Amino acid sequence: MNTCSAFRRTGLVASGVLVGLLAGGSAFADDGVPIKITNDSTTDIVVTVYDLNASPRRIVVSGQRITGFSTIPISVTPGPDGMGHVSWTAITADGDGRLCGRANRQSIGNDAEIHVHADSPCSST
Numbered sequence: 001m002n003t004c005s006a007f008r009r010t011g012l013v014a015s016g017v018l019v020g021l022l023a024g025g026s027a028f029a030d031d032g033v034p035i036k037i038t039n040d041s042t043t044d045i046v047v048t049v050y051d052l053n054a055s056p057r058r059i060v061v062s063g064q065r066i067t068g069f070s071t072i073p074i075s076v077t078p079g080p081d082g083m084g085h086v087s088w089t090a091i092t093a094d095g096d097g098r099l100c101g102r103a104n105r106q107s108i109g110n111d112a113e114i115h116v117h118a119d120s121p122c123s124s125t
Contacts, residue, residue, distance in 0.1 A: 032075030033084035035108055037061060040115040042068040044093035045101075047116050052085040052104075053077040060086075065093055066116070076108070084108035090118040098122050 039045055049061035054077040061074060076084040085106040092099045100122035105114055 033078050034075050036071045036113045038071040039066040045090045045118045047090045049088045051076045053079040090116045092118045
């Protein structure tokens with residue numbers, strides 16, 4: 001076998017591996033529901049987000065500080081309907097006059113924006 005044939009064969013094998021990796025990569029990308037967590041206020045908050053479709057349920061954002069009007073991208077587990085389901089808690093990052101927030105969102109589609117905030121008095125329980 002001459003050198004040109006060897007390079008050609010190596011190139012074909014490498015191309016096949018690359019196509020396989022790209023195809024596999026797109027399959028992994030489709031496994032989650034991409035969403036955005038957005039702080040909808042000017043106040044910095046500390047947020048925890050739970051993926052309620054995961055089994056067992058899991059934390060996907062743990063005590064992350066999000067500055068005012070900032071967004072963080074995450075991916076959550078799709079349910080049987082292909083949609084995400086999350087709950088979140090938030091607390092103001094400033095130690096003075098702490099405020100809290102929480103909510104549960106289901107039927108979340110791809111690229112949905114979940115607005116989080118801490119604008120209610122924190123419960124003592």
